[in-house]
Structure formats: C-alpha cells, structure tokens
Amino acid sequence: MVAQRGGPTGSYAGLVRASTALLTDHYELTMLQAALGSGTAHRRSVFELFPRRLPEGRRYGVVAGVGRALDALEDFRFDDEVLAVLENVVDEPTRSWLSTYRFTGDVWGYAEGETYFPYSPLLIVEGSFAEAVLLETLLLSVYNHDSAIASAASRMTQVAGDRPCIEMGSRRTHEEAAVASARAAYVAGFATTSNLAARERYGVPSAGTSAHSFTLLHDTEADAFRAQVTSLGTGTTLLVDTYDIREAVALGVEIAGTGLGAVRIDSGDLGVLAGEVRAQLDSLGATGTRIVVTSDLDEFAIAALANAPVDAYGVGTQLVIGSGHPTCGFVYKLVAREADDGDLVSVAKKSTDKISIGGRKYALRRRSPGGVAEAEVIGIGEAPTDDGDDRALLVPLVRNGEVVGREALDEARTRHQASRAELPRAAQQMSRGEPVIPTIHEGPRGTPDL
Structure with missing residues (x-):
C-alpha cells in the first residue's frame, strides 16, 4: 500500500520507493563520464524543456505531469542496486560520483494545467551540467506522455461543456500509462476515472x-x-x-x-x-x-453529439492515445552554460528544422485589458515587460534541490479551466488550425529577438 502525501496532491509516496535513475538512456551516463573526464561536468548550466511546435492542427497544448515529475526527481538516486546495473555501462570513477548524486539545483516551470504554445519554456533546469543532464530522459518521458493526454482531454471536455466526461481507457494502454492518463485527464477536466490505482495514488474520483x-x-x-x-x-x-x-x-x-x-x-x-x-x-x-x-469517442464524436440528449460521455482508447497525438514532441536542450570567466553564455542548436534558442528564458501570457490572451511572450535573459494586464507563467518548482512546487491536483484542475478560458474564442474550434496565439521572443532590451 502506498500512502499519499496529505491527500490527493497529485503525488504519492510509500515508506520505500524504487529509484527512478534507470528510467533513462544509456548515453546520458556516457556523456556524464566523458564530461567528468574533461573537467566540464561541473560547469553551471541551464537546460530548457520546450516544444518547437504543437501537434499538427492543434491550437493549444496543456501542461501535465508536473507533480509526477517532481516525485520522480526526488527518487532519482543511485543506490547499490542501480550502481550494480551500471558496472558495464560507465567506469568506476563515474559510478563513485553517482553514488552520492542528489540534484541540488533549481527548477522553474509552467504550473500543471497551464496551456502552452510553440517554444513555451515549460521547464528551466539550472544546476551543474552533470546534475541536470541526467534528468533529460525522465523529464521528457513524463511530460511528453502526460501533456499529450491532457491536451486531448482538454479538447474533449471543452466540447462536452457541462456534460461530464468519464475516463475509461485503462485496458487500452500500458498499466502504468493508464494511471498517469487518468491523472492527466482529471487535470484537464474529466470528472471521474475507472482506474482504481489513480484513485489510490492521486485521489482521482473513480466510478463504474x-x-x-x-x-x-x-x-x-x-x-x-x-x-x-x-x-x-x-x-x-x-x-x-x-x-x-x-x-x-x-x-x-x-x-x-x-x-x-x-x-x-x-x-x-x-x-x-x-x-x-x-x-x-x-x-x-x-x-x-x-x-x-x-x-470509441473522441473530441469530434463528442462535438457531433452536442445536440443529442446525452448526459455524460465515457472515453477510452482515443484519450489514452492522445486522440491521434500520443506525444507532444518536447525536447530538452542546453541553452546556457558557464564560460571560463565564470559568466553564463548562451548556446543553441542550429540544425535544420531542429533549432533551439539560446539563453535563460522567462515567460508571460500577454493579455488584453479584458483578460483575453494575445501572445506568448518569451524573454531571453530577462523577464518581458508586464503592461499590467499580463500574467507571468514560470513558477518555482525546485529550490536548492528541494521540491517547493508540489500542489493539490484540484489546484491544477482549476488552473486549467482558467487558462483555457482566457484563450481567444478560436481555441474552441475543432477544425485544424494554427496556434491560437503567436509566440514572441524578446531580447534583453525588449526588442524582438526572433
């Protein structure tokens, strides 16, 4: 039996929990070994998790998995069992360094339930290269899956209106993905789930x-x-x-x-x-x-039933596969690192169709005086200017290695309703289209950078 941290907070814990350190890719550790060897592993670094684009035809996305990612980060440790697995992966000096690994940096991010757009800096991870690079695969796997489910769920609950949606997709996906899917769907407005593990771990109401x-x-x-x-x-x-x-x-x-x-x-x-x-x-x-x-309902089938005397919708397969978009395409890139003189310098990938934008980012949602979202404004190196109607998007999640951003799941659910409600009316359209608001990058003096 796993015990919740103070009720349905969007996270769970038992007295003994397995390490999440092996939920990663081999090359994360070989990079670490080489960086330790070259003396660059401890350079101050800034990583950013972001989408280059929305899934084709989508007008907005939804951030989910934040609470799960924070749990996973707390459990990211290299105990004796994990180190034994790594004997033929990395050398002994690297394993020795890993044996005392704890993330001691800072993480800022979009709060769970928030809407996002192309190049939204969903996570800013600041720490040494060695500490931060190891989190890449784990963070991406949680965010890419959960945000895909929440983005699909949001479209479904939006067209359903006041009619409740019931999550019932457990039998259509991996057993652990089913639990995460139920959680993400609840964030995006689903009323209940059929999944009892989601009820026990996260406090999601269940029915059946x-x-x-x-x-x-x-x-x-x-x-x-x-x-x-x-x-x-x-x-x-x-x-x-x-x-x-x-x-x-x-x-x-x-x-x-x-x-x-x-x-x-x-x-x-x-x-x-x-x-x-x-x-x-x-x-x-x-x-x-x-x-x-x-x-087999999806958002289009639900929309087609708007005038039918239906009181509730049960959604399974299409929800847990993201309604055709099972991943969000998020990436995790180094955007700044310490130079020889101790200053942070911007770095960026310039590959065709896979560019990243260097520099530590700040984000706000530019809104009209009436509170309608007009643009996603990303400041490079400093926060964009708030004209009084705007809303800052990045919140502290981890400070000096300690989780500070954990919250009740119902808070994320409420946030999503408010964030979606401030989008322009076009966000409600089910037809394929471009992002409902543009993303604008601003340089240090408020001048457009991209």
Whole structure:
C-alpha cells in the first residue's frame, strides 16, 4: 500500500520507493563520464524543456505531469542496486560520483494545467551540467506522455461543456500509462476515472458499474438488472445494449423504478439511439434518468453529439492515445552554460528544422485589458515587460534541490479551466488550425529577438 502525501496532491509516496535513475538512456551516463573526464561536468548550466511546435492542427497544448515529475526527481538516486546495473555501462570513477548524486539545483516551470504554445519554456533546469543532464530522459518521458493526454482531454471536455466526461481507457494502454492518463485527464477536466490505482495514488474520483459480461452471466437480462439494482441501488447505471435496447430500457425502469440513475449505450448510432431512449424514458416517467454514451469517442464524436440528449460521455482508447497525438514532441536542450570567466553564455542548436534558442528564458501570457490572451511572450535573459494586464507563467518548482512546487491536483484542475478560458474564442474550434496565439521572443532590451 502506498500512502499519499496529505491527500490527493497529485503525488504519492510509500515508506520505500524504487529509484527512478534507470528510467533513462544509456548515453546520458556516457556523456556524464566523458564530461567528468574533461573537467566540464561541473560547469553551471541551464537546460530548457520546450516544444518547437504543437501537434499538427492543434491550437493549444496543456501542461501535465508536473507533480509526477517532481516525485520522480526526488527518487532519482543511485543506490547499490542501480550502481550494480551500471558496472558495464560507465567506469568506476563515474559510478563513485553517482553514488552520492542528489540534484541540488533549481527548477522553474509552467504550473500543471497551464496551456502552452510553440517554444513555451515549460521547464528551466539550472544546476551543474552533470546534475541536470541526467534528468533529460525522465523529464521528457513524463511530460511528453502526460501533456499529450491532457491536451486531448482538454479538447474533449471543452466540447462536452457541462456534460461530464468519464475516463475509461485503462485496458487500452500500458498499466502504468493508464494511471498517469487518468491523472492527466482529471487535470484537464474529466470528472471521474475507472482506474482504481489513480484513485489510490492521486485521489482521482473513480466510478463504474458493470460490463456486458455481467448481463451475459445471468439467465436473463432482467435477472442481471435485478441483481445490479439490489446490490448497487436504484441510482446505478444499467448497460442497455447487450440485446435489444428498447426492451432493456423498459426492463430497467420496471425493476429500478422511475428513479433509475442512468442507462449506458455502448454501440450503434449514438445520437439517434440517445434520442429514442430519451423519449422512451420520458414516456415511462423516468425523466431524471440520465443517458451515458461510450464507444470509441473522441473530441469530434463528442462535438457531433452536442445536440443529442446525452448526459455524460465515457472515453477510452482515443484519450489514452492522445486522440491521434500520443506525444507532444518536447525536447530538452542546453541553452546556457558557464564560460571560463565564470559568466553564463548562451548556446543553441542550429540544425535544420531542429533549432533551439539560446539563453535563460522567462515567460508571460500577454493579455488584453479584458483578460483575453494575445501572445506568448518569451524573454531571453530577462523577464518581458508586464503592461499590467499580463500574467507571468514560470513558477518555482525546485529550490536548492528541494521540491517547493508540489500542489493539490484540484489546484491544477482549476488552473486549467482558467487558462483555457482566457484563450481567444478560436481555441474552441475543432477544425485544424494554427496556434491560437503567436509566440514572441524578446531580447534583453525588449526588442524582438526572433
């Protein structure tokens, strides 16, 4: 059993937790060995985690996984078990250095639930090269996955409006990815999850009733419904498309009464069927019985059901694969490092189509006097000027190696709703398009740098 840190904070801990140090790539450690050998490993360095672009056609992205990344950073240590694995990976002096590894630097980043755009500096990691470079793969794996799920979930909850979305994709992905997906979906507005590990680790509300196998287990559909209502109460949700939907709805109301909580439809033309079921329920006096629809829903299918009498959506496969974009394409690049004279100098990758922009970054969301987002402004070397309507985006996450940015998951959820609400109206469109606001880089004197 793992114990939560003070409830649903978006993180979890047990008395003994496994090291995360091997959740990385071989070359991170061989770089370290070579840097230790050349005497450059301890140079002060600034790394930046950022996207060069949004997934094709998307108008904004959503930051998720911050709390998970902070947990992973705390557990990034090289104990005897880990060092034994590295005997044929790096030399003994490098293993000796790793045996006392603790990240002692600073991390700034976009808070969880925040929206982002191309070149948003989602994380700024400051420390020695040796300490910071080792975190690259771990941070990227957490952020790329969780932000992809949250970005898809945000589009779904946006078009769903006041109708709740239920996360139910556990069986469609890796078992640990399922837990992370449920967490990320909750940040982006999903109401509940089917995943009990997400409930236990992160406090995400869980829900569920029965599948088709439960109906098939019984001699008749009436026997199945009666057993479910007896056990779970009349407020339960009955799955009505195992055999004949119309007959099942009639049976459900007959057995549970007009106070039946909900019926679920998992196949067929959901819009047409929802209309027919609504009319039938109303005719039977079950006017308060809700209709839940499932079956490979994505944001486009949810949008198509906007005018149907649907009360809730269950989303599985399309959510946990990021609705066609299972990764965000984030990268982690060195953007500044210590020179021989002790000053920080900007460095940048210039490869075709894979450029990075040198210098320590600062970010704010430029907003109109009415609070509508107008641009993502990235300051290079110093913070951009706030005209009074703008909003700073980077918050402290780690200071001198100690996590300072942990927060309750509901705070991230609330933040996402506010961040999404301040975007221009075009952000609500499901059609393919460009980022809803531009990204502007400013040099040290406020002049455009890029």
